[in-house]
Amino acid sequence: MPIESDEELREVLDYENVAVVGCSSTPGKDAHDVPKYLQEHGYTVVPVNPYADEVLGREAYDSLSEVEERVDVVDVFRPSEEVAGIVDEAIDRDDVKAVWTQLGIRDDEAAAKAEDAGLRVVQDKCIKVEHRRLLG
Structure with a gap:
């Protein structure tokens, strides 16, 4: 069960x-402002966007599998239909501990697969909202 x-x-x-x-890379979009908030609150944010070279002053990777840095949480700002592929990439890594899908994004089958692989899953919640509520 998702968390x-x-x-x-x-x-x-x-x-x-x-x-x-x-x-x-577009200020004003949730997919920019939420990671910026995380960065401002001490998180190391690793942008994954094949259409950008840099986001928030950091190199942007084309895919999760290409990220060279350690990844604890995969925060997903992509349509629900893409979650399964992202989960597969997360499972293939040996460092990911959790997959978090933002508000309006969920794939119960992919979530179950991630959990079966030992990952924690949060679905359909904004990480910024939850951070503010619980830790802010």
Whole structure:
């Protein structure tokens, strides 16, 4: 079951390195402003966007599998139909601890697959909103 309890959400929010799949270089978009908020609150944000060279002052990677840095949490800003492929990439890495899909994004089958592989899953929640609510 995807994480719902505040205690478990806090545990995921304690991880430090967040790869943001679908990170936007456009200020004003949630996919830009949420990662910026995370960065401002001490997280290492790793942007994943094949259409940008740099986002938030950091090199942007074309895909999660190309990220060379450690990734604790994969934060997904892509349509629900793309979650399964992102989960597969997360499972293939040996460093990912959790997959977090933003508001309006969910794939129950992919979530179950991630959990079966030992990853924690948060679905259909904004990481910024939850951070503010629980830790802000």
